[in-house]
Amino acid sequence: MALLxxxxxxxxxxxxxxxxxxxxxxxQGEIVSIIGPNGAGKTTVFNMITGIxxxxxxxxxxxxxxISNKSPIxxxxxxxxxxxxxxxxxxxxxxxxxxxxxxxxKTNYNFFDALFRTKRFRNEERKATQKAIDILESIDLxxxxxxxxxxxPYGLQRRLEIARAxxxxxxxxxxxxxxxxxxxxxSENLLNFIRSLQAKGYTILxxxxxxNVVMNISDRIYVMDYGKRIxxxxxxxxxxxxxxxxxxxxxxxxxxxxxxxx
Amino acid sequence: MNMKKExxxxxxxxxxxxxxxxxxxxxxxxxxxxxxLFVYFLPKMATLYFQRIAIMVxxxxxxxxxxxxxxxxxxxxxxxxxxxxxxxxGAFGALxxxxxxxxxxxxxTIVTMAFFYVISxxxxxxxxxxKGSVGVLNIPAPNLFGMKLxxxxxxxxxxxxxxxxxxxxxxxxxxxxxVGRAIKAVRDxxxxxxxxxxxxxxxxxxxxxxxxxFAGLAGTLYGPFMGYINNATFNYxxxxxxxxxxxxxGIGTVKGAIIGAIIISPLGELLRGLxxxxxxxxxxxxxxxxxxxxxxxxxMIMVIMMRFRPQGILGGQSKLPYxxxxxxxxxxxx
Numbered sequence: 255m256a257l258l259x260x261x262x263x264x265x266x267x268x269x270x271x272x273x274x275x276x277x278x279x280x281x282q283g284e285i286v287s288i289i290g291p292n293g294a295g296k297t298t299v300f301n302m303i304t305g306i307x308x309x310x311x312x313x314x315x316x317x318x319x320x321i322s323n324k325s326p327i328x329x330x331x332x333x334x335x336x337x338x339x340x341x342x343x344x345x346x347x348x349x350x351x352x353x354x355x356x357x358x359x360k361t362n363y364n365f366f367d368a369l370f371r372t373k374r375f376r377n378e379e380r381k382a383t384q385k386a387i388d389i390l391e392s393i394d395l396x397x398x399x400x401x402x403x404x405x406x407p408y409g410l411q412r413r414l415e416i417a418r419a420x421x422x423x424x425x426x427x428x429x430x431x432x433x434x435x436x437x438x439x440x441s442e443n444l445l446n447f448i449r450s451l452q453a454k455g456y457t458i459l460x461x462x463x464x465x466n467v468v469m470n471i472s473d474r475i476y477v478m479d480y481g482k483r484i485x486x487x488x489x490x491x492x493x494x495x496x497x498x499x500x501x502x503x504x505x506x507x508x509x510x511x512x513x514x515x516x
Numbered sequence: 517m518n519m520k521k522e523x524x525x526x527x528x529x530x531x532x533x534x535x536x537x538x539x540x541x542x543x544x545x546x547x548x549x550x551x552x553l554f555v556y557f558l559p560k561m562a563t564l565y566f567q568r569i570a571i572m573v574x575x576x577x578x579x580x581x582x583x584x585x586x587x588x589x590x591x592x593x594x595x596x597x598x599x600x601x602x603x604x605x606g607a608f609g610a611l612x613x614x615x616x617x618x619x620x621x622x623x624x625t626i627v628t629m630a631f632f633y634v635i636s637x638x639x640x641x642x643x644x645x646x647k648g649s650v651g652v653l654n655i656p657a658p659n660l661f662g663m664k665l666x667x668x669x670x671x672x673x674x675x676x677x678x679x680x681x682x683x684x685x686x687x688x689x690x691x692x693x694x695v696g697r698a699i700k701a702v703r704d705x706x707x708x709x710x711x712x713x714x715x716x717x718x719x720x721x722x723x724x725x726x727x728x729x730f731a732g733l734a735g736t737l738y739g740p741f742m743g744y745i746n747n748a749t750f751n752y753x754x755x756x757x758x759x760x761x762x763x764x765x766g767i768g769t770v771k772g773a774i775i776g777a778i779i780i781s782p783l784g785e786l787l788r789g790l791x792x793x794x795x796x797x798x799x800x801x802x803x804x805x806x807x808x809x810x811x812x813x814x815x816m817i818m819v820i821m822m823r824f825r826p827q828g829i830l831g832g833q834s835k836l837p838y839x840x841x842x843x844x845x846x847x848x849x850x
Contacts, residue, residue, distance in 0.1 A: 304711060330713035344704035350838050355701045359713035361694050365722070368693035369686065380841045387846055396846070400837045422713060
């Protein structure tokens with residue numbers, strides 16, 4: 255039974271079909287990657303899943319609930335949380351506050367509880383803080399709770415972004431190019447970190463350009479080009495798939511033709 | 517016995533002197549506290565602050581006029597008038613939030629600027645209600661449960677201090693909660709906040725309404741304190757003072773607004789003392805209104821702060837550890 259299933263989803267921007275009847279599924283506990291050349295429509299897919307874009311055709315089902323064309327807030331509450339290609343932390347807030355913003359939807363008190371510091375406020379606030387600290391310590395950010403987000407090194411900012419996503423109580427984490435801009439050492443750490451998340455029971459969907467990361471971590475890979483799915487399978491299947499090689503490196507016959515022209 | 521009485525009168529005198537020096541400024545300080553909350557939505561660009569401060573003055577005017585008109589012409593109870601004034605300002609805040617919901621950046625500034633001019637034009641031209649440029653005269657002193665609070669008995673001073681304390685307390689309670697965090701998150705990165713399940717529209721409305729409510733509350737103090745208001749009371753001068761206070765103290769912090777107000781506010785009064793000093797100077801150095809020097813000082817403060825400490829005296833990142841609620845444990849102790 256798939257945790258997340260996209261059934262023929264389509265997104266058009268005017269005449270441009272950015273995502274064309276794409277179908278894929280992510281099973282509970284899997285790490286699935288979506289790869290493809292620049293402009294293939296990967297980030298558009300993420301924006302469709304998380305409710306930023308409306309979808310024109312098809313349906314997305316998560317945990318037996320239809321989430322397509324629902325509000326982003328509904329989708330977060332259903333259990334999907336994401337990170338961004340260019341890190342989007344709350345820069346002027348502390349590390350712990352960033353994670354506590356993640357606990358927002360799980361913290362149940364209202365404005366007047368806050369104003370009068372009711373018992374409910376104190377209990378909920380204690381629970382939220384404890385949860386934030388537990389998450390931060392479990393991913394080795396415990397030493398940084400008092401720091402401001404924009405003062406963290408790059409690799410840790412990525413990690414904090416994931417911590418914040420976890421704090422929403424998500425079952426499915428969607429990571430948009432988590433290794434972007436990382437050096438080999440940082441991306442190696444990230445690999446181990448993502449594996450440890452899988453071991454904790456999280457299901458993960460990744461967009462990634464770094465082939466080293468993708469090939470090492472993914473249980474399954476979907477390949478997109480021009481908004482369409484051109485291949486899917488295990489990393490070794492994808493590495494030897496002629497269509498994938500064509501999409502990334504171009505057609506051998508094209509190269510020959512160009513040579514002839516010269 | 518006599519001694520005690522003398523002490524008491526000395527004390528009252530001191531309170532009144534400090535009061536006179538700071539009262540008007542304290543009212544300004546309260547608007548700025550309200551602003552501190554509002555500033556959470558401002559982009560990190562000083563040029564845009566000014567216009568947003570302008571709308572705080574508009575809310576301030578709404579609060580002031582509502583309370584003054586009710587108490588002076590309707591004989592409404594002071595407390596009732598204050599609550600109505602602050603709530604009406606808050607309602608306008610919510611309206612403004614709704615009307616700027618789909619805008620961002622510079623466009624919000626344009627709408628807020630327009631809002632300021634709409635409110636000032638209404639005050640100037642709606643003669644039958646606001647008395648236009650003639651203004652409202654003989655505003656009665658606040659009457660709290662049979663006690664008249666005036667300048668003479670220092671009552672107004674205590675009232676202002678009470679409002680200031682109330683505003684600081686409420687602001688702090690709100691900022692250090694889920695609501696405050698959500699407001700800050702929306703300010704820092706709206707898209708990321710939405711992806712955390714935060715209802716960005718709801719929290720924008722809350723922030724605008726609160727800021728307008730506190731500005732309106734500060735406004736309700738102004739009328740009884742001065743005894744007279746007209747359309748010229750609510751002008752850009754207040755905006756400039758407010759801007760300098762925020763820049764000096766620290767943008768977006770309550771502490772900063774308090775410190776800035778304490779330093780800047782008595783400046784105008786102190787500079788009035790220059791008049792006597794000026795009389796001794798040669799004629800070409802005489803100026804008619806020495807207190808206008810404060811604008812020169814304001815300008816210098818802004819240039820110096822922007823060059824050397826753009827985050828303000830108390831602004832920027834706190835070095836203190838985050839204050840944990842009771843009962844939170846860290847499993848890995850450092």
